[in-house]
Structures are given as structure tokens and as C-alpha cells.
Amino acid sequence: MSRVIDTHAHVQFTAYDADRDIVIGRALEAGIGMVNVGTQYSTSLDAVRLAEQYPEGLWATAGFHPNHLDANAHYDPQELNECSTERFEYAKFLDLARHPMVVAVGECGLDYAHFTRERSERRQNGASAEAIDAGGLQQEEIKNLQKQQQEVFLQQVILAAELKKPLVLHCRQAFADLIKILKSKSRILNSPAGVVHFFSGTWDDARTLLDLGFFLGFGGVVTFAREYDEVVKKAPLDRLLLETDAPYVSPAPHRGKRNEPAYIVETAKKIAQLRGVPLEEIAAGTAANTRTLFGVS
Known part of the structure; x- marks a missing residue:
């Protein structure tokens, strides 16, 4: 099988502190490279350091995930030892993203999922309409947080344009707003524009994003x-990318285990099956797409 590149992993996260070099070695020995994706400044810096340590097969991105703006949205001990919210600092990320091993800006975008989830949980627990609106995040607060996400995302679109690097996009339950922002800045998007990681939108969303110059990333799910x-x-084969999103969302038959880049072959097999083509066609095609988007060898 052709060399495969996991275009979205987080092997710099604390989930791998005990065996990081073993996990990386297992992937590289299998001919699998990886792009470790930053989610805030610290994890972006750690991704760069890993790429420096493994210059033949590892690359990095630098970016700010929308959930790090809101302490209520994000706490993941697999990522960080403790919850870490921070303010996006353009100059700081610009300096880091200039690093030659940084192939893209991201993971950035919009995530409205936890706003919907919190209200849904209160509804399921039998809360009244008034309590649903009053408890937890109120509508005005949600609007303000969504606006903050949009502003920080827009700054990263501009940052990517300044560096002439593609974007790695995160989007959950926010495709209308994401597409609106991207269309407003379509003239400054890189060519190709980037990848929508863990794509979860509709086919109509996909067509719009493809028209804007984006690839679509698919993982173990x-x-x-x-x-x-x-x-x-x-989706056209020349616009598909493979990813794991490790340590999350392990593919069958590894569900319930910590994910890792070596498992990406299972996703490639499933995509080949769904499209009715040989595995080698998916492996070679997506590897070529990764080279096109990120300029990696």
C-alpha cells in the first residue's frame, strides 16, 4: 500500500505521555506519516517540537480551537493536564505559524454543539421552558460566545492568508455561519483553501465548501x-483526506481504545469499500491530496 498520511492527529496531547515515541514509531514503521494539529498555543508549540524531533514524517499546525474560548465548553484530560481557556493572540500565533514545519493554520472554526447539548439535557430532565432558558447558558450569553468564536475564527482566516498557508477547519452544528464567514473572505483564501476536518455536514454543505477550495477530512467514525x-x-477522490483525530474516535475494530495514527488504515479500507474501489486507489489518491494541500513529501 502507498504511504498514507494521517492529516489530523494530536499525538502531542497528554493521552500519549506514557508511550508517545512508541506510538509514533509504530506509525512510521508502517509507512504512515502524520500532521499533529494544534488546538491552542501550548498544543501548537508541542506539535512543532514533535515535528522538529521527527523531521521525516511528522508535521504540525498552529491554531486556536473555538472551545478554548469558553471554560464551560472544554475540559479534556487527554489533551491537557487541566482546563485551559485563553485569549487568542494574533501576533503570538503568527510568529509560531511561520515555522517551516507548520503546514497550516488551525484547528480553528466554530463549535455550537455544547450550546445545543446543554439546553437539550435540561429539556430531557423535565425542566420548564422558563428554566430551560434561565438555567445554564442563557440565549444572550450563547449569542455572545458565538460572536466571540466567529471573531477569533475570522482572525485566523486572515492569519492564514497573511502566511499563504491553508486552514484546518473544525465545525460542529455551525455550517451556515462557517460558510458565511468563508464566503465573505473567499478572495483571500489560499489555493487550495484548506480542509474541513471530521466533516459532518450535508452534501449541500460539502459542495459549497468544495467550491470554496476545501478538502474534506474523514476519520474512524x-x-x-x-x-x-x-x-x-x-465527493471527488481528489478532494478527500484521511485522518484519525487521535486520540479520539477510534475506528472499528478498535472502538473503545485510544486512537492512534496506525489505525488510519481501517478508515482507508472502509472508504474504499463504500466507493467500490481498491484500497490502493484510496491510499495513493489521499496521499497525493495531502501533498497538494500541505506541500509535504
């Missing part, structure tokens, strides 16, 4: 969840 099949089958 396609091995067990069928709602992704339509886009996986319809």
Missing part, C-alpha cells in the same frame, strides 16, 4: 456510522 456515507461516496 465512517467505519461505524452510516450518516457519512453519502458524502464519502459523492
Whole structure:
């Protein structure tokens, strides 16, 4: 099988503190390279340091995930030892993203999922309409947080344009706003523009993003969840990328375990099956796409 590149991993996260070099070695020995994606300044810096340590097969991105703006949205001990919210600092990220091993700006974008989830949980618990609106995040607070996410995302779109580097996008339950922002800045997007990681939108969303110059990234979830099949089958092969999102969302047959880049072959197999083509066609095609987008060898 052709060399495969995991275009979205987080091997710099604390989930790998005990065996990071072993995990990286397992992937590299299998001919699998990886792009470790930053989610805030510290994890972006750690991704760069890993790429410096493994210059043949590892690359980095630098960016700010929307959930790090809101302490209520994000706490993941697999990523950081403690919850870390911070303010996005353009100059700081600009300096880091200039590093030659940084191939893209991101993970950046919009994430409205926890706003919806919190209200849904209160509704399921039998709260009244008034309590649903009053408890937890109120509507005005949600609007303010969404606005903050949009502003920080826009800054990173501009940062990527300044550096002439592609974007790595994160989007959950926010495709309308994401697309609106990207269309407003379509003239400054890189060519190609970037990748929508863990794509979870509709086929109409996909077509719009493809028209804007984006690739679509798919990971382990396609091995067990069928709602992704339509886009996986319809999207042109020359716009697909493989990813793991490790340590999250392990593919079948590894579900329930910590994910890692070596498992990416399972996603490639499933995409080949869904599209009715040989595995080698998916491996070679997505590897070529990764080179096109990120300029990696």
C-alpha cells in the first residue's frame, strides 16, 4: 500500500505521555506519516517540537480551537493536564505559524454543539421552558460566545492568508455561519483553501465548501456510522483526506481504545469499500491530496 498520511492527529496531547515515541514509531514503521494539529498555543508549540524531533514524517499546525474560548465548553484530560481557556493572540500565533514545519493554520472554526447539548439535557430532565432558558447558558450569553468564536475564527482566516498557508477547519452544528464567514473572505483564501476536518455536514454543505477550495477530512467514525456515507461516496477522490483525530474516535475494530495514527488504515479500507474501489486507489489518491494541500513529501 502507498504511504498514507494521517492529516489530523494530536499525538502531542497528554493521552500519549506514557508511550508517545512508541506510538509514533509504530506509525512510521508502517509507512504512515502524520500532521499533529494544534488546538491552542501550548498544543501548537508541542506539535512543532514533535515535528522538529521527527523531521521525516511528522508535521504540525498552529491554531486556536473555538472551545478554548469558553471554560464551560472544554475540559479534556487527554489533551491537557487541566482546563485551559485563553485569549487568542494574533501576533503570538503568527510568529509560531511561520515555522517551516507548520503546514497550516488551525484547528480553528466554530463549535455550537455544547450550546445545543446543554439546553437539550435540561429539556430531557423535565425542566420548564422558563428554566430551560434561565438555567445554564442563557440565549444572550450563547449569542455572545458565538460572536466571540466567529471573531477569533475570522482572525485566523486572515492569519492564514497573511502566511499563504491553508486552514484546518473544525465545525460542529455551525455550517451556515462557517460558510458565511468563508464566503465573505473567499478572495483571500489560499489555493487550495484548506480542509474541513471530521466533516459532518450535508452534501449541500460539502459542495459549497468544495467550491470554496476545501478538502474534506474523514476519520474512524465512517467505519461505524452510516450518516457519512453519502458524502464519502459523492465527493471527488481528489478532494478527500484521511485522518484519525487521535486520540479520539477510534475506528472499528478498535472502538473503545485510544486512537492512534496506525489505525488510519481501517478508515482507508472502509472508504474504499463504500466507493467500490481498491484500497490502493484510496491510499495513493489521499496521499497525493495531502501533498497538494500541505506541500509535504
